[in-house]
Amino acid sequence: MKKRIDIITLGCSKNLVDSEQLIRQLEEVGYEVAHDPENPRGNIAVINTCGFIGDAKEESIRVILEFAGQKEAGNLEKLYVMGCLSERYLQELAVEIPQVDKYYGKFNWKELLEDLGKSYRHEIETERTLTTPGHYAYLKISEGCDRTCSYCAIPIITGKHVSRPVEEILAEVRYLVSQGVKEFQVIAQELTYYGLDRYKKQMLPGLVERISDIPGVEWIRLHYAYPARFPEELFRVMRERDNVCKYMDIALQHISDNMLSMMKRHVTKAETYDLIHRLRKEVPGIHLRTTLMVGHPGETEADFEELKAFVREVRFDRMGAFAYSEEEGTYAAGHYRDEIDQETKNNRLDEIMRIQQAISAELNASKIGRRFNIIIDRTEGEYYIGRTEFDSPEVDPEVLIKRTGKALSIGNFYGVQVTDSGEFDLFGEIIEG
Numbered sequence: 461m462k463k464r465i466d467i468i469t470l471g472c473s474k475n476l477v478d479s480e481q482l483i484r485q486l487e488e489v490g491y492e493v494a495h496d497p498e499n500p501r502g503n504i505a506v507i508n509t510c511g512f513i514g515d516a517k518e519e520s521i522r523v524i525l526e527f528a529g530q531k532e533a534g535n536l537e538k539l540y541v542m543g544c545l546s547e548r549y550l551q552e553l554a555v556e557i558p559q560v561d562k563y564y565g566k567f568n569w570k571e572l573l574e575d576l577g578k579s580y581r582h583e584i585e586t587e588r589t590l591t592t593p594g595h596y597a598y599l600k601i602s603e604g605c606d607r608t609c610s611y612c613a614i615p616i617i618t619g620k621h622v623s624r625p626v627e628e629i630l631a632e633v634r635y636l637v638s639q640g641v642k643e644f645q646v647i648a649q650e651l652t653y654y655g656l657d658r659y660k661k662q663m664l665p666g667l668v669e670r671i672s673d674i675p676g677v678e679w680i681r682l683h684y685a686y687p688a689r690f691p692e693e694l695f696r697v698m699r700e701r702d703n704v705c706k707y708m709d710i711a712l713q714h715i716s717d718n719m720l721s722m723m724k725r726h727v728t729k730a731e732t733y734d735l736i737h738r739l740r741k742e743v744p745g746i747h748l749r750t751t752l753m754v755g756h757p758g759e760t761e762a763d764f765e766e767l768k769a770f771v772r773e774v775r776f777d778r779m780g781a782f783a784y785s786e787e788e789g790t791y792a793a794g795h796y797r798d799e800i801d802q803e804t805k806n807n808r809l810d811e812i813m814r815i816q817q818a819i820s821a822e823l824n825a826s827k828i829g830r831r832f833n834i835i836i837d838r839t840e841g842e843y844y845i846g847r848t849e850f851d852s853p854e855v856d857p858e859v860l861i862k863r864t865g866k867a868l869s870i871g872n873f874y875g876v877q878v879t880d881s882g883e884f885d886l887f888g889e890i891i892e893g
Contacts, residue, residue: 463491463492463502463503463504464491464492464493464494464501464502464503464504465486465491465492465493465494465502465503465504465505465506466493466494466495466497466500466501466502466504466505466506467479467482467483467493467494467495467496467505467506467507467508468495468496468500468505468506468507468508468523468527469495469496469508469591470507470508470509470510470516470519470520470523470543471508471509471510471511471512471516471520471543471544472510472512473598473600473645473647473683474598474600474603474647474648474649475508475509475510475543475544476591476592476598477588477598477599477600477647478508478542478543478566478569479495479508479591480588480589480590480591481585481587481588482506482508482569482572483495483588483589483591484584484587484588484589485570485573485580485581485584486573487589488581488584489573489576489578489579489581493589495591496591500527500530502536503536503537503538504536504537504538504539504540504576505527505530505536505538505539505540506540506541506542506572507520507523507524507527507539507540507541507542507543508542508543509523509524509541509542509543509544509545509546510543510544510545511543511544511545511546511547511548511549511613511617512544512613512614513782513785513787514785514787515785517545520543520545521545521557524541524553524557524560525557527539528557528559528560531559532559538561539559539560539561540560540561540562540563540564540572540575541553541560541562541563541564542563542564542565542566542569542572543564543566544566544617544618546563546564546565546566547565547566547567547617547618548613548616548617550563550565562575566617566618567603586628586631586632586635587632587635588632588636590636590639590641592853593837593838593870593871594639594640594641594871595640595641595642595643595835595837595870595871596641596642596643596644596645596679596835596837596853597636597641597643597644597645598644598645598647599629599632599633599636599644599645599646599647599671600624600647600648601623601624601629601646601647601648601651601654601667602621602622602623602624602648602649602650602651602653602654603618603619603621603622603648603649604618604619604620604621604622604649605618605620605621605649605650605653606620606621606650606653606656606657607650607653607686607726608724608791609713609723609724609725609791610722610723610724610756610790610791610792610795610796611723611753611756611784611787611790611791611792612787612790613787613788613789613790614649616789616790618649620657621649621650621653621656621657622657622658623653623654623655623656623657623658623659623663625658626663626666626667626670629667629671630670630671630674633671633674633677634674637674637675637676637677640871641676642676642677642678642679642835642871643678643679643680643681643835644671644677644679644680644681645681645683645852645853646668646671646680646681646682646683647683647684648683648684649684650684650685650686651664651682651683651684651685651686652664652685652686652689652690652691653686654667655667662689662691662693664691664694665691665693665694665696665697666693668680668682668694668697668701668704669697669701672697672701672703672704677703678703678835678873679703679705679835679849680701680703680704680705681705681707681709681849681852682704682705682707682708682709683709683852684709684711685708685709685710685711686710686711687710687712687725687727687731687732687735688725688726688727688731690710690735692738692742695738695739695742695743696742698742698743698746699742699743699744705849705850706743706744706745706746706747706849706850707746707747707749707849707850707852708739708743708746708747708748708749709749709750709852710735710748710749710750711750711751712732712750712751712752713725713751713752713753714752714753714756714759714763714767715729715732715766715767715770716729716762716763716766716767717729718758718760718763719756719758719759719763719767720732722756722757722758722796723753723756724791736748736774747777747778747850748774748776748777748778749776749777749778749779749780749852749855749856750776750778750779750780751779751780751781751782752767752771752779752780752781752812753781753782753783753784754767754781754782754783754784754805754808754809754812755783755784755800755804755805755808755809756784756792756800757784757792757796757797757798757799757800758796759784759800759808764808767812768811768812768815771812771815771816771819772815772819775819775823776816776819777820777823777850778820778855778856778857779816779819779820780855781809781812781813781816782809783802783805783806783808783809784798784800784805786798817883820857820883820884821881821882821883824857824881824882824883824884824885824886825881827878827881827886828878828879828880828881829877829878830877830878831875831876831877831878831891832848832849832859832875832876832878832888833848833849833873833874833875833876834846834847834848834859834873834874834875834876834888835847835871835872835873836868836869836870836871836872836874837853837858837870838870839863839870842862842863843860843861843862843863844860844861844862844863844868845858845859845860845861846858846859846861846874846876846888847859857884857885857886858884858885858886859876859878859885859886859887859888860885860886860887860888861876861887861888861889861890862889865890866890868890874890874891875890875891876888876889876890876891877889877891
């Protein structure tokens, strides 16, 4: 009888890729694996942790303690922890939660196979067992980050930027296409740095072109770009390649020169506006997603008013925001005093998101009557749920289509006319013929 392993993934899509690689390895050596089960019941549990910000760390610790309790109660034979939290706090966690059989960092999880009495299979290292719907996958092209943003602990956790070899990435894409994947979310901590360490030049545009050449790749979407020294050759690739989505996820964080300097972003307000203008001019119809931060040390009311004006003027298609929280070991923690109280941070966060929600509602309404190509992700109640090329899974708006008439297939593309909109989602009808 196969032993069952439950794997619980916390945090970002980059962690999810690690879990999918581990699942493939475990299945290859004979284990039955369940990912994020509603009711864990395996002999062994592996928790892949997040250590990015305070809330994520608290969730990771809560889940570890929950499973430690299950082990003490005799419901679990072995408990292992991996990922960003244990990479950063391995020694402390081993002392505080000794019920865990072994802690691994973010990069040495392959040792788990050896500790289970198995061998890591190098011949399948570009293969993964997907936890996403089978028609899309996340594609991680690098690890780490060489940027030195004041607030960010990621370089402390993951180390320097390390680009994966182009051929290795392409082999993984070919494998995933052979498994039915049509859509790729290309991810990294910092996409635009790709290639500088390994090839001594920015290689993202060339990599995207080569991925787009692979038969069966229908959509490529880019996540987590950095505004400074943006690789402008990417404009041409996005404009010319039909299967490269007109979508860019580029975290800007702020707009005032005062804050950009204090955040150590190495970009100015003028350069930021110029990049946005260039993106929209060179790639007509592009949808921009960004992330902003409020409450960073030194943010004055004038800085915040400037940020609000920026959001109103640029009208991002998609936007997220979060309040600053001090992370030990970062430049900000060592050089700035976190003097903005939590209530002010929360109020600023609520205010900036209210502005964006109104913009999102207006932009959604402007799509009524337009036609889009969508991919169907799932069914939910009386609706099929799909996305346009301008929508990334889990974080962006969806298109809801009533389940009437001809049945639609999950993972297939259909033409849709938008008939109505809400604050977040669109409603549509299938275009026949």
